[in-house]
Each structure stands twice: as structure tokens, then as C-alpha cells.
Amino acid sequence: MLNVAIIGTGNISRLHLEAYLAFPDRCAITHLVDIYPEKAEQKKLDFKLPNAKVFSSHKDILNDPSINLVSICTPPYVHAEIAIDFLKAGKNVIVEKPMAASLEECDAMIKAARESGKIFSPIAQNRFRDPIMNLKTVLDSGKIGKVVHAQVDSFWWRGHSYYDLWWRGTWEKEGGGCTLNHAVHHIDMLGWMLGLPSKVSAVMSNASHDNAEVEDISVAIMQYGGGVCSKGALAQVTSSVIHHGEEQQVIFQGEKARISAPWKIAASISMENGFPQKDGNPPLEKELNDYYNSLPHLTHIAHTGQIDNVLKAIETGGDFLIKGEDGRLTIELITAIYKAGSEGKTIDLPIQKDDPFYTVKGIMSHVPHFYQKTGSVQDFAGNISVGSDYNKK
Numbered sequence: 001m002l003n004v005a006i007i008g009t010g011n012i013s014r015l016h017l018e019a020y021l022a023f024p025d026r027c028a029i030t031h032l033v034d035i036y037p038e039k040a041e042q043k044k045l046d047f048k049l050p051n052a053k054v055f056s057s058h059k060d061i062l063n064d065p066s067i068n069l070v071s072i073c074t075p076p077y078v079h080a081e082i083a084i085d086f087l088k089a090g091k092n093v094i095v096e097k098p099m100a101a102s103l104e105e106c107d108a109m110i111k112a113a114r115e116s117g118k119i120f121s122p123i124a125q126n127r128f129r130d131p132i133m134n135l136k137t138v139l140d141s142g143k144i145g146k147v148v149h150a151q152v153d154s155f156w157w158r159g160h161s162y163y164d165l166w167w168r169g170t171w172e173k174e175g176g177g178c179t180l181n182h183a184v185h186h187i188d189m190l191g192w193m194l195g196l197p198s199k200v201s202a203v204m205s206n207a208s209h210d211n212a213e214v215e216d217i218s219v220a221i222m223q224y225g226g227g228v229c230s231k232g233a234l235a236q237v238t239s240s241v242i243h244h245g246e247e248q249q250v251i252f253q254g255e256k257a258r259i260s261a262p263w264k265i266a267a268s269i270s271m272e273n274g275f276p277q278k279d280g281n282p283p284l285e286k287e288l289n290d291y292y293n294s295l296p297h298l299t300h301i302a303h304t305g306q307i308d309n310v311l312k313a314i315e316t317g318g319d320f321l322i323k324g325e326d327g328r329l330t331i332e333l334i335t336a337i338y339k340a341g342s343e344g345k346t347i348d349l350p351i352q353k354d355d356p357f358y359t360v361k362g363i364m365s366h367v368p369h370f371y372q373k374t375g376s377v378q379d380f381a382g383n384i385s386v387g388s389d390y391n392k393k
């Protein structure tokens, strides 16, 4: 039986609590920590955890030998500090997205994880959804040929008041805008499936939230030099919190066919004159659909899927899917968008350690501060939503 501590008992902690409670024979939630301990007390009541102990600082429980695993559900600006403290104390750690606000912080977290020998897994829960897991499997099968174009529509919508929560809307505490905090999910998918591009260009803007320092839209173009991509392949990534309807999708155009999440395929073959045949390529379309439909379904999805994956790794000593290096790759892509968007030029990857964008301090002094943050609400009532399930509508 593994004992679990939740650090930060706000909105997203609910999904961690539900996930751990789905495995009552494998783990118990024993510690709840929040700088507003009344929020932790409320979760203790809501989730019927009479034996859970409440604390107001994660430092109070660092040396509690009964704790095996920690879920960090705090705002981004303290992810690195809290994760490193627990790794150094010998605990396994899950940290909410975004893993951190800079590559420097990511590297320090990865180092602490390596030195501790403990499991460290940044949240990218959408990998644990059939349409995403199976899209990756089809892509890896090579059936669509090399990727020539990717389209990532990370379309979200958030009202003006969203940025009135105390830690949102500043480079210092939120670490960035929609590119870091919303598109992180889709940029993780892109990095997982295609790896690191060689060059990134981007424009970032704030079109609709004059109460936030950070961007509410960015549009990036990534250039790839090989691997699963053809030489010359491009990806276009739109990160936004100003898109009504939140139609999120990831589309890969391969040399032979198009596939996507939500699942949809098309395959063109050429007539003698180079124009596409009217009926496409039915045998390949059938092969792709049959293959996709033959793939297994996940037993547990989203946060529950990732938490099950981590619990299994602790229980068995086996491998787990999402590691610090995965979270770092996502942050490197996002940092590249911020650097390209701030400097107004195409930049080369990887980002070097002496680059100003390697550190939080450097990012903060080079990015545009679009507006001043105005409101500072301690907490909002009401539920949150966490995006698409990538099933066909």
C-alpha cells in the first residue's frame, strides 16, 4: 500500500484525488497540503478522507517516512522547488503540467530525479486517451510514410476573469500564457510523436485579455530535418485561449495519408497528370482504419491512466511512460516559441544553456508584457474543464 501526499488542493487536485481513490487496494491519500489549509480541509471532507493529515507547507512533511508518492498540484512557479525538495527527500513525484517555467528548472528537476533514483513523472494525461495513444501507434507503424506536415490546433477559450485568479496572468507566477499552460497538452503530443524540430518561428500576441501580462494566442511554425519527418517537413502550432468552441485537433499529413485525433483519415494517390484520383486510395484507407480499430483500449484514461502507470512502476520497479525528459522536451518547444515570438526571428534548436531564455529570469526580461495584471482573486467557485476527449463529434 503506497501512501500519497497531495500538494496544492485547488481545482486540478480533484482529478488526482479521484484517480488515487480509484485504486483503494494500492494506495491511500494520507497528507493534504495547501498554503490555504482550509482548502485542504475542505477536500478532506469532500473526498471523505478522515485519516488524511492537513498541512500548510510542504516542508512540514518532507521527512515523513510514511510518504511514498507526492502529487504536486500547485501553480507552475513552485513546481521545481517542491518537486526537487521531495525528490531529495527520497519520494516519488508526479508534478502537474507545465513541468516547470524554464529549461533551467527542468534540468534541476531531472538531476534531482536521477540522483534520488525515484520516479519523477510530469503530467501529460492526454497521452492516456485511446485516440492519442492509438494515433501515436499508427504514426510509429510507418503506414502513412514520413510526416510532411503537422497541424496542431490547441484551441481553448477563457473569459476575461480567468486571469483574475491571483497566480494567473503573470510571467512570474504562471510562467507564460496559453502556449505554456494550455497548448502544453498538444505540444507534448507533437514532441512525443515527432521529436524536436531544427528551427522554430513564431508570433505571439494578446488579443482579448487586457488584464494579463501573458499571451492569449501564439502561432508557430516548426521545421524538421528528418527522423519520422521528411526533410523539409513543417508543423504549424496555434496556441489560443480565444477560440470559441475549443475545437482541438492534431493532424499529421504523411507522404501516403492523413491521420488525426479525433480520428479521421484520407489518402490520395496520383493520376498520371499529378492530380489526385477522385476516390483516393481505398485499400490504404481500409488498412489504416482496420489497424486503428484493432488497437487495444486503455483500461484507465487521463489522470487515472497516468497515475495507474506510475503506481505500477513503483510497485514493480518497471518502466513508466512520461518522464522528466518528456516534460523538458515540451518546455523546450514552448521556450522556442517564446524566444522566436519575442525576438521576431527564426531560432535554432536545441536552446543552449547560455541562452537568456534558458532561465526564468532571462525569459521574464525578454518577453513582451502585454498588459498589467489587474485583479487578484484568491479562489473561484465552480468547476473547470480540461479540454477535448479527442473522440469524433
Ligand SMILES: NC(=O)c1ccc[n+]([C@@H]2O[C@H](COP(=O)([O-])OP(=O)(O)OC[C@H]3O[C@@H](n4cnc5c(N)ncnc54)[C@H](O)[C@@H]3O)[C@@H](O)[C@H]2O)c1
Pocket: 007, 008, 009, 010, 011, 012, 013, 033, 034, 035, 036, 039, 056, 057, 058, 073, 074, 075, 076, 078, 096, 097, 098, 123, 125, 165, 181, 384, 386
Ligand atoms: N492537467 C490539466 O489538465 C490541468 C488543468 C488545470 C490546471 N492544471 C495545472 O494544475 C496546477 C494548479 O492549477 P489549478 O487550476 O488547480 O489552480 P488552483 O489555484 O485551483 O489550485 C492551486 C492550489 O495550490 C495552492 N498553492 C499555491 N502555492 C502553494 C504552495 N507553495 N504549497 C502548497 N500549496 C500551494 C493554492 O492555494 C491552490 O489551492 C497548475 O500547474 C495548472 O497548470 C492542469
